[in-house]
Amino acid sequence: MKDNKLITLGIETSCDETSAAVILEEREVLSNVIASQIKVHQAFGGVVPEIASRHHLNNINPVIDQALKEADITLKDVDLIGVTSGPGLVGALLIGLATAKSMAYVLKKPLIGVHHIQGHISAIYIEHKELEPPFLALVVSGGHTSIVDVTDYNSYTVLGSTRDDAAGEAFDKVARVLGLGYPGGPLIDEAAKKGNPHAVEFKRVFLEKGSLDFSFSGIKTGVLNHLNTEKLKGNQINVNDIAASFQLSVIEVLVGKTIMAAERTKRDKVVIAGGVAANSLLRDMMKDECERKGFSLYFPSPILCTDNAAMIGCAAYYKYKSGLEDNFFLDAYPNMAL
Amino acid sequence: MNILAIETTEAKASVALINEKGEVSLEASDEKMNHLQNLIPIIDALLKKRELSIDDINYVAVSEGPGSFTGIRIGVASARALAQALGVKTIAVPTLQSFLYHAYDYNGIICPIFDARRNQVYSGAYQWVRNEFPEKSKNEYLSSKKFQSSYKELVAGDAYDLPQLLEKLRTVLLEESNERMTSEVTFFGDGIIPYKKQIIDWQNSSLNDNIRVLFADDDIRLQNASSVARMALEYYREGKIKSLYDLKPAYMRKAEAERKLEEKS
Numbered sequence: 088m089k090d091n092k093l094i095t096l097g098i099e100t101s102c103d104e105t106s107a108a109v110i111l112e113e114r115e116v117l118s119n120v121i122a123s124q125i126k127v128h129q130a131f132g133g134v135v136p137e138i139a140s141r142h143h144l145n146n147i148n149p150v151i152d153q154a155l156k157e158a159d160i161t162l163k164d165v166d167l168i169g170v171t172s173g174p175g176l177v178g179a180l181l182i183g184l185a186t187a188k189s190m191a192y193v194l195k196k197p198l199i200g201v202h203h204i205q206g207h208i209s210a211i212y213i214e215h216k217e218l219e220p221p222f223l224a225l226v227v228s229g230g231h232t233s234i235v236d237v238t239d240y241n242s243y244t245v246l247g248s249t250r251d252d253a254a255g256e257a258f259d260k261v262a263r264v265l266g267l268g269y270p271g272g273p274l275i276d277e278a279a280k281k282g283n284p285h286a287v288e289f290k291r292v293f294l295e296k297g298s299l300d301f302s303f304s305g306i307k308t309g310v311l312n313h314l315n316t317e318k319l320k321g322n323q324i325n326v327n328d329i330a331a332s333f334q335l336s337v338i339e340v341l342v343g344k345t346i347m348a349a350e351r352t353k354r355d356k357v358v359i360a361g362g363v364a365a366n367s368l369l370r371d372m373m374k375d376e377c378e379r380k381g382f383s384l385y386f387p388s389p390i391l392c393t394d395n396a397a398m399i400g401c402a403a404y405y406k407y408k409s410g411l412e413d414n415f416f417l418d419a420y421p422n423m424a425l
Numbered sequence: 426m427n428i429l430a431i432e433t434t435e436a437k438a439s440v441a442l443i444n445e446k447g448e449v450s451l452e453a454s455d456e457k458m459n460h461l462q463n464l465i466p467i468i469d470a471l472l473k474k475r476e477l478s479i480d481d482i483n484y485v486a487v488s489e490g491p492g493s494f495t496g497i498r499i500g501v502a503s504a505r506a507l508a509q510a511l512g513v514k515t516i517a518v519p520t521l522q523s524f525l526y527h528a529y530d531y532n533g534i535i536c537p538i539f540d541a542r543r544n545q546v547y548s549g550a551y552q553w554v555r556n557e558f559p560e561k562s563k564n565e566y567l568s569s570k571k572f573q574s575s576y577k578e579l580v581a582g583d584a585y586d587l588p589q590l591l592e593k594l595r596t597v598l599l600e601e602s603n604e605r606m607t608s609e610v611t612f613f614g615d616g617i618i619p620y621k622k623q624i625i626d627w628q629n630s631s632l633n634d635n636i637r638v639l640f641a642d643d644d645i646r647l648q649n650a651s652s653v654a655r656m657a658l659e660y661y662r663e664g665k666i667k668s669l670y671d672l673k674p675a676y677m678r679k680a681e682a683e684r685k686l687e688e689k690s
Contacts, residue, residue, distance in 0.1 A: 140495075149670065189506035416462045
């Protein structure tokens, strides 16, 4: 407790960021420490689960110390512990879980497992202190692409999800094919700014009429086919043009389906969350479309788009307030449904 | 003074408590490969059995590996977090050497072999060196403050192809054995199941007629937190205590992707 307010320690280790955060009451972030492993995985062109797990274990305790220090509290002040319990890489998740469980046991404080997507959605509460459900959310990252109707703090309906690759995964794969490096999201975003988005018309995959699901696995193949054809013709490849054209083809689908979902659910508030929410074209196009339809658009600042523990702590607080506490048998759920 | 010892490097998890007098109690999980779920509940059950609270723990010891990577990490992550929340220090117990405490009155060679997949075993070979108290009873022997853990390492712990390990064993045994004395080696660990036949064939080969091979009985064959606790007590007496930040797993093998990347370059 601090000034009679509850203190939540949030822990996130579902992929390649080791993070710990201290949240005061619902939405005030006292600290949000993120140890990124991007540099470690760059040499491999993507996240290697075994290496991610090893780094999480090395990082987790100093990261927690740093979060406590920045928040100017000690572990004894912590009132509840929230931790990502899935979905994610199982070996990565279990570092956060083993840590959170052990600490909750010693401190005799409530333990709350948090769904990673619920965490991403909760990032918006931190950014926009006045925002409350209901709203429509597009959660889009390297591991997830879902349209979620958020009816209350702990009540969600998933309206559509990717049937194969996540949007962020498509960015990573195409960036690799184009020789841009890893992680693909920001690199393609940058390259696209210098390219012509209409240079190549890659196929937009909308699936069945009215479907809110996604499919991005074909786009990588589309880019590969295009590159091969051009190479055979002996044509020069303009990487920036391809990055811009690819990006537009993904973003158009994301924006189109999100707006369709908002209209269908009659929500006038739209939220984008997750790593890809930092994409500048997604933000711009969604803003234009929302303005046209009279919806209000909310998105978190880049640091809250990435995997971070503040969003997990915030989600844990709302679960705790609804009496959704876990016991010490809490497990890692790599394919957890929302 | 109480030490909590955690063993999660194998299929079944166990935890043990040991005090200064060397009194050990053990709690083991019956479930296989469910360490993350079961660890805190079995720690809690053990403490309740001994009428202690987690706040009575002065040191957290853990079996550091080798073994299952995931298992090692659950043990080390839990040990570090328990120590962090309790504000206590840790003790890292080498998993292979902990088997010495499975057989502290044994004079032969102790050789744990853990199935490391890819046709390898994690293994090492160790032997007690008796210079004091050999005539005393086990408990007295272990609780004596003067007792120093005195053992020799005949084969250093690492990941080996089985033939490579057996060749190393043969070489050191030839060096060690004086004249025609027969050396006895007892194998422990889950590697016995896939490799028992190969080991017996090796013993039966004419080159090794002065080596006698035994396999540990089922009840003492695998990792056990009691031995981790006993070795931790010994480490405590020797001052081998670590900050939780220095408590690291002993994987004894690089990640597959890392190995492949190095091969390429």
